[in-house]
Amino acid sequence: MRNRRKKFGSVLSNIYSYLVYLFLYLPIFVVLLFSFNTSKRNIVFEGFTFEWYLRLPDNDSLLNAYGNTLFVGCISTVIATVIGTLASYGMSKYKFKGKGIIDILLYIPVVIPEIVLGISLLAIFNLSNVPMGLTSLIIAHATFSIPFVVFTVNARLAGFDRSVEEAAMDLGAGRLKTFFTVTLPIIMPGVISGAFLAFTLSVDDIIISFFTTGPGSNTFPLKVMELTKTGVTPDVYALTTIVFIVTVAVTFLSQRDKKKPVKG
Amino acid sequence: MEERRAIVEIKNVNKIFGENHVVHDLDLTIYEGEFLTMLGPSGCGKTTILRMIGGFEEPSGGQILVEGERVEEKEPFERNVNTVFQSYALFPHMDIFNNVAYGLKMKKVKKEEISRRVKEMLALVQLNGFEKRYPSQLSGGQKQRVAIARALINRPKVLLLDEPLGALDLKLRKEMQLELKNLQKKLGITFVYVTHDQEEALAMSDRIAVMNQGYLDQLDTPEKVYEKPVTRFVADFIGESNIFEATMSEITGNTASIGLEVGYALGLAEEGVTYAPSEMVYACVRPEKVLFSQETIEGFNIKGVVREQIYVGNIIKSNVIIANGQTVKISRLDIDEVPKVGERINLYWNSDDVVIMKSRGYQIRSVIENASLGGN
Structure with a gap:
């Protein structure tokens, strides 16, 4: 009796976890499926075709938007990672007045509604005559990414033993040399996950991009938003599918790397 | 006793952290080739003195001379002394070869010479064949040896050791005490050793500096410090x-x-x-x-x-x-x-x-x- 109830429970919890995964992946699967649909309208699946994939190279505005997204993503990630890492390092190394307040100020952009940040950035750009376009997008994306980099690097620095820096200096390395040969390699995992986070946030972003972009510099998410007004075509699905597959591949590769013997 | 050459001279050094007067009017001369131990309970200022010699703290007043040259204002990387840290402070992202080679690389020594000297050094601390391992794969005693090898490879005039055996178990500690003492005799390098373990101090040192609340209470041979303590604190602390x-x-x-x-x-x-x-x-x-x-x-x-x-x-x-x-x-x-x-x-x-x-x-x-x- 008790055994049977146990078994029933385990079957139920299995079903539950399958449902969770189904719920997570079904929408993606639908997009994947419809990217091979012969019909332009995504209500019924009429037949299988590679047409949309083959026609992608001709869709200049879509590819252009995607190019912009990658460009803005890469540059803003580099900027946010460098600034965020240095900020985190400096704040963990030195004690100064008002440090507590600066710590809290870093959290604000994370919790503040994006729409507020978007409007504020727009106002600032207008006031300071920053040309609206890729430049303003990069600045905006770097701005909201910096705190996330600071947090991930902070987490890594929390377990960092300062005496290894002293050891490096003791052995004849100057301060810069110490940072690049000892500190940076040790906090690298934090820096890299911060960079990944920054890149993901940038590539995804709609609201802040909407306020800070200019004519002719659409990003992919903005372009898709625009298309929803006239109907999303399967070539968008095709591009999305490619992005999804690349992301999955990268994730799997990075997870496989993690299982190598620990060196740090 | 023959005339000995002073290698580290500490003259009227004080160190104050905020409101804490950690080292009081310290005068201490350390001679070439000796094994000097700074002994005292935690908070007596012994580690601070070591860190001032190493360049990690600046004295609030007074002078520190290494080989007759004033060093108080010099950076750690400009001093001809090396430190073995309490926590070993090995570089976790480098294998043992690169850990030991680090100091020579900073001095831009030729590659062939580096690999020859690293090999020599690892043999000296009985870690032949460990070149490709990482610090996380070593035991406490082995890490300790790597830390010593990494410091000694630079042929420092003075080796500073900050409670290097503190994290080891009793048996290993006794072994390492002997090994360190033999190593010091063999190389003839001046060792300045910090510990709170009086037995360790008595067993290894040529001279012991007993520190108490920032003051140097007694500086003498282990026998004298044990047999003829000069203050009540020394009598109480040692044995x-x-x-x-x-x-x-x-x-x-x-x-x-x-x-x-x-x-x-x-x-x-x-x-x-x-x-x-x-x-x-x-x-x-x-x-x-x-x-x-x-x-x-x-x-x-x-x-x-x-x-x-x-x-x-x-x-x-x-x-x-x-x-x-x-x-x-x-x-x-x-x-x-x-x-x-x-x-x-x-x-x-x-x-x-x-x-x-x-x-x-x-x-x-x-x-x-x-x-x-x-x-x-």
């Missing part, structure tokens, strides 16, 4: 001691008659030291030097009752309570040689086994210190 508050009453030849709180005893008056009549002193006798008898002994009158017996493996201890409630410790190698529990005995000792210390010491110094601070 076990019975310390009596006493007054000097009569000195005939070099035998001093001293009055205790309960009874009286004989002691050895240091030659060349003068005492005021009835001067307050401390009389210190090691537990193994305390004798006992059923009869009264001439010149002594200390009566006590044996309270307990403690067996600690290699020795047997007896605690004797005397009239004022003070516990006097007696230790012997054999159970038949200690008094039995409940026995009433008379305590005495050979007058040259007692050390009489003037009742100066850090307590008085810190009172003066505080008074002058308050005056400002």
